[in-house]
Every structure is written in structure tokens, then in C-alpha cells.
Amino acid sequence: MDGQVSAAIIAVVGTLGGSIIGWLSQRDGKTTARLERKVARYADEIRARQAEEDVACRWLVELNVAVSESAAKLKLRDRTEGERGRRPSVAPTDVTDM
Numbered sequence: 001m002d003g004q005v006s007a008a009i010i011a012v013v014g015t016l017g018g019s020i021i022g023w024l025s026q027r028d029g030k031t032t033a034r035l036e037r038k039v040a041r042y043a044d045e046i047r048a049r050q051a052e053e054d055v056a057c058r059w060l061v062e063l064n065v066a067v068s069e070s071a072a073k074l075k076l077r078d079r080t081e082g083e084r085g086r087r088p089s090v091a092p093t094d095v096t097d098m
Contacts, residue, residue, distance in 0.1 A: 046095050053088070 057072035066072035081087040 043095050046090055047092075050088075050090075050092055050095075 053073065053076065054069070057066070057069045057076060060066050060072035060076065061069055066075055077087055
């Protein structure tokens with residue numbers, strides 16, 4: 001009887017251990033998936049703001065505020081840094097799909 005009790009205890013502990021490991025890996029998987037969705041959303045937002053900056057620069061050229069899009073972009077970034085204390089530092093090539 002003593003051997004059967006030991007075997008039953010080992011079986012129960014093994015089953016519980018496997019269940020806990022499965023639960024932890026599933027939880028980590030869900031967390032990873034949530035973070036990946038968040039990163040994708042932020043990457044889309046960065047691309048949208050970069051596109052907005054490009055459109056604004058073309059518009060500034062049309063209004064004869066700057067002679068080229070790159071000059072308009074530089075003026076726009078300088079002004080933003082002066083007024084808001086922030087300057088964009090992420091290049092379009094830095095925002096890549098996973």
C-alpha cells in the first residue's frame with residue numbers, strides 16, 4: 001500500500017506541476033500578444049504622424065514659406081522644438097514591421 005500512495009502522490013504532483021507550467025506559458029503568451037498589438041498600434045501612429053509631417057511640409061512649400069520640402073521639414077522641426085521642447089528622432093526606416 002505504501003508504494004501505491006507514493007505513486008499517487010507523485011502522479012498528482014506531476015499533474016499539478018504540468019498544469020501550472022501550462023498556465024504560466026499561456027499567460028506569458030497572452031501578455032506577449034497584447035504587447036505586440038500595442039507596439040503595432042504605436043508603429044502605425046508614428047507612421048501616421050510622419051505622413052502628416054510630410055503633407056504639412058508640402059503645404060508649406062505651396063504657401064512659399066520654404067523653398068523645398070526638406071527646408072520646410074527643418075523649419076517645422078526647429079519651431080516645434082522651440083515651442084514644445086521636443087524634436088522627432090525616429091526616422092521612417094526605424095519603424096519597420098515585425
